[in-house]
Amino acid sequence: LKKLRQITVIGLGLLGSSITLAVSRTLMGVKSVGYSHRAVTRRKARRLGVAERIMDDIHKAVARADMVILATPIRTFEDIFRQIADSLPAGCIVTDVGSTKQEPHRWARQILPKNVYYVGSHPIAGSEQRGAEFARDDLFDGANCILTRTNSTSPKAIRTLGKFWSVLGCKVKVMGPGQHDRILADVSHLPHVAVAALINANSAEELKFAGRGFIDTSRIASGPANIWTDVLLTNSTNITRGIDKMVKELQKLQKAMNSGNEKSLHRLLERARNKREALIKYKMKTRTMA
Amino acid sequence: LKKLRQITVIGLGLLGSSITLAVSRTLMGVKSVGYSHRAVTRRKARRLGVAERIMDDIHKAVARADMVILATPIRTFEDIFRQIADSLPAGCIVTDVGSTKQEPHRWARQILPKNVYYVGSHPIAGSEQRGAEFARDDLFDGANCILTRTNSTSPKAIRTLGKFWSVLGCKVKVMGPGQHDRILADVSHLPHVAVAALINANSAEELKFAGRGFIDTSRIASGPANIWTDVLLTNSTNITRGIDKMVKELQKLQKAMNSGNEKSLHRLLERARNKREALIKYKMKTRTMA
Numbered sequence: 001l002k003k004l005r006q007i008t009v010i011g012l013g014l015l016g017s018s019i020t021l022a023v024s025r026t027l028m029g030v031k032s033v034g035y036s037h038r039a040v041t042r043r044k045a046r047r048l049g050v051a052e053r054i055m056d057d058i059h060k061a062v063a064r065a066d067m068v069i070l071a072t073p074i075r076t077f078e079d080i081f082r083q084i085a086d087s088l089p090a091g092c093i094v095t096d097v098g099s100t101k102q103e104p105h106r107w108a109r110q111i112l113p114k115n116v117y118y119v120g121s122h123p124i125a126g127s128e129q130r131g132a133e134f135a136r137d138d139l140f141d142g143a144n145c146i147l148t149r150t151n152s153t154s155p156k157a158i159r160t161l162g163k164f165w166s167v168l169g170c171k172v173k174v175m176g177p178g179q180h181d182r183i184l185a186d187v188s189h190l191p192h193v194a195v196a197a198l199i200n201a202n203s204a205e206e207l208k209f210a211g212r213g214f215i216d217t218s219r220i221a222s223g224p225a226n227i228w229t230d231v232l233l234t235n236s237t238n239i240t241r242g243i244d245k246m247v248k249e250l251q252k253l254q255k256a257m258n259s260g261n262e263k264s265l266h267r268l269l270e271r272a273r274n275k276r277e278a279l280i281k282y283k284m285k286t287r288t289m290a
Numbered sequence: 291l292k293k294l295r296q297i298t299v300i301g302l303g304l305l306g307s308s309i310t311l312a313v314s315r316t317l318m319g320v321k322s323v324g325y326s327h328r329a330v331t332r333r334k335a336r337r338l339g340v341a342e343r344i345m346d347d348i349h350k351a352v353a354r355a356d357m358v359i360l361a362t363p364i365r366t367f368e369d370i371f372r373q374i375a376d377s378l379p380a381g382c383i384v385t386d387v388g389s390t391k392q393e394p395h396r397w398a399r400q401i402l403p404k405n406v407y408y409v410g411s412h413p414i415a416g417s418e419q420r421g422a423e424f425a426r427d428d429l430f431d432g433a434n435c436i437l438t439r440t441n442s443t444s445p446k447a448i449r450t451l452g453k454f455w456s457v458l459g460c461k462v463k464v465m466g467p468g469q470h471d472r473i474l475a476d477v478s479h480l481p482h483v484a485v486a487a488l489i490n491a492n493s494a495e496e497l498k499f500a501g502r503g504f505i506d507t508s509r510i511a512s513g514p515a516n517i518w519t520d521v522l523l524t525n526s527t528n529i530t531r532g533i534d535k536m537v538k539e540l541q542k543l544q545k546a547m548n549s550g551n552e553k554s555l556h557r558l559l560e561r562a563r564n565k566r567e568a569l570i571k572y573k574m575k576t577r578t579m580a
Contacts, residue, residue: 124501144499186492187500191507196562197539198484201532202476207569209434210477211414212579213510217481218566220503225559229552232559236547242491243544247537249487254533257526262519269515269522272486276508279497289502 004164008033008065010058010080012045015097015126016071017135020051022168025137035061045132059087067164069121070096074230077104081111090115093157097121099184100234101148101177109152117157120148120177122184123170128222138169144288145170148177171288185238189231193239194246195221294454298323298355300348300370302335305387305416306361307425310341312458315427325351335422349377357454359411360386364520367394371401380405383447387411389474390524391438391467399442407447410438410467412474413460418512428459434578435460438467461578475528479521483529484536485511 007023009016012034020032034051035058036042046054055061062068062084070077077096088094094116098104101120108118125143127134145165149158162172195218199207207214232239249268256265283289297313299306302324310322324341325348326332335344345351352358352374360367367386378384384406386394391410398408415433417424435455439448452462485508489497497504522529539558546555573579 124499127502143501146499183496183499186496187504190491191488191504193540193543194484194488195507196559197536197543198481199562199565200539200542200558201480201535202565204565204568206473206476207565208572208576209414209436209473210569211433212417214477214481215570215573215579216506216509217485218562218569219506221559221562221566223563225556225563228559229556232543232547232555233550233552236550240544240548243540245491246487247540249490250483250533250537252490253483253487253522254530257522258530260523260526262523265522266515266519268490269486269511269518272489272508272511273513273515275489275492275494275497276511278494279500279508280505282498283505286498289505 004030004066004160006031006033006065007067007069008035008061009051009069009071010035010061010084011070011072012036012041012050012054012132013071014130014132014134015123015139016069017045017048017050017132018125018137018139019069019071019097019168021135021137022140024052026167026169033061033065041132048132048135050132050135058083062092063087063089065089065092067093067095067161070094070098073227074098074100074103074234076230078107078111081107085111085113088113088116092116093161094118095121095161097123098234099188099231101146101180103234105148105150105177109150117154119153119157119161120146120180121161121165122146122148122180123165123168124188125170128219130224130227140165141169142287142289143170145172146180147172147174148180149174150176171286181235182238185235185242189235189239190242190246192220192223192228193232193243294320294356294450296321296323296355297357297359298325298352299341299359299361300325300351300374301360301362302326302331302340302344302422303361304420304422304424305413305429306359307335307338307340307422308415308427308429309359309361309387309458311425311427312430314342316457316459323351323355331422338422338425340422340425348373352382353377353379355379355382357383357385357451360384360388363517364388364390364393364524368397368401371397375401375403378403378406382406383451384408385411385451387413388524389478389521391436391470393524395438395440395467399440407444409443409447409451410436410470411451411455412436412438412470413455413458414478415460418509420514420517430455431459432577432579433460435462436470437462437464438470439464440466461576471525472528475525475532479525479529480532480536482510482513482518483522483533 023032032051123145313322322341413435
């Protein structure tokens with residue numbers, strides 16, 4: 001395992017650019033290199049100065065890296081792993097910031113050489129915005145970051161990567177990719193699907209009467225459709241189960257409403273309310289409100 | 291129809307107290323009177339100085355009012371109408387700020403004397419907070435306010451009431467209670483139910499991994515359960531239809547995910563995204579982002 005001297009980030013959108021900015025701010029002596037396959041993105045990243053060096057050759061970009069971080073849509077990982085496999089230096093850590101983890105682990109196992117260390121990362125931070133212009137060097141401050149490992153993952157690589165995200169401000173947890181994908185299906189992917197369904201169930205004319213509550217509730221639906229398509233397609237089994245659970249809960253509320261069962265309706269609303277209050281308290285206590 | 295000299299607000303929670311505060315700020319020479327049946331609420335309202343006068347007798351509170359505004363949970367209206375019916379001065383405007391309008395119109399028609407003017411009001415403003423301590427004299431600035439009328443509603447009372455809400459900063463629209471309840475079911479009541487179902491579909495343990503997106507999406511679920519129980523019970527037919535529509539949209543997404551239909555999935559997400567972007571643009575243009 002190599003000492004961190006150079007970190008290369010592939011993909012210079014909101015997350016990738018925030019990582020290179022955060023590296024420059026917090027890791028003295030570590031060189032940040034950024035790569036994007038799009039010339040317009042590279043120009044923007046150079047103009048904004050998000051990394052020490054922006055490169056246009058992915059092989060050269062990773063050739064001297066001690067850590068390579070993929071920050072592109074999930075379903076590009078397989079192809080990127082193939083592109084960089086032969087250029088990665090021995091002992092290099094390879095990770096990604098994708099929102100699902102089972103597929104990336106599978107691709108890494110199949111494609112990456114045995115002399116590099118793959119660990120999955122999922123810093124739970126970001127916004128509905130996209131692009132380097134929204135990058136922030138403190139984006140990861142106070143965020144949970146889940147590292148994913150299998151039986152063959154190097155404990156030392158996990159430690160190094162955990163330290164890296166901690167320096168960027170994250171609270172780090174380690175779990176298997178299966179558990180990660182089950183949890184995130186419920187707390188992140190299902191909400192996205194639910195809000196999309198909610199908006200699509202409404203007519204544009206009616207939406208004009210929406211208030212502040214709806215604006216806030218629906219914010220996540222403004223996230224980039226291509227990135228979310230990849231998330232949903234790589235975690236469809238878990239999300240499908242989540243949708244089934246949610247439909248059941250909707251029908252419970254529907255039944256209580258239609259039978260005029262005030263007590264049951266109040267209890268269902270109060271349960272949701274209490275769970276959210278407990279969540280807010282937990283987030284305040286652990287300072288993971290990022 | 292009387293000139294506005296005194297406005298009496300029944301119920302001194304977030305909305306009621308914000309109305310009396312806004313009246314004091316914007317309507318010179320109009321006396322604001324507040325009533326609550328709870329001593330602790332009256333004490334708090336007095337301490338915070340939300341109205342010129344806080345009274346503990348509902349009959350005396352309305353006896354000299356030119357306008358009476360109910361700001362209590364919807365299903366208390368029927369009883370309050372009965373309590374005040376004999377004390378209301380002739381020519382008085384009676385309104386309310388409930389989130390559903392068909393039932394209030396029915397109760398008003400059945401109970402209120404013929405010499406007072408009932409018009410429904412729904413200022414689409416507020417928050418998940420409750421209580422006079424969260425009241426703001428600018429709560430209605432830039433909010434849509436829907437006035438509801440039937441064939442027997444006095445046009446002059448509508449004009450006076452419309453002017454009142456305009457002075458408080460609202461953009462006023464007039465429609466029937468049936469149309470109001472259909473629209474609000476979709477843009478407000480269904481979102482509330484959907485978010486409650488979403489939270490209840492999740493375990494408290496998993497929720498600890500929720501990020502900022504979930505916190506924002508779920509905010510509305512922290513609204514008071516008793517107020518929302520009344521909203522849902524007085525608009526259950528429309529909301530039931532909304533839940534059916536939403537379940538259909540969830541199943542469309544589920545199907546696209548499970549069949550790996552990337553194009554269809556992307557289209558559904560993009561449709562939701564575009565609708566929200568159009569909504570934000572409309573809200574910015576019309577300055578109704580309250």
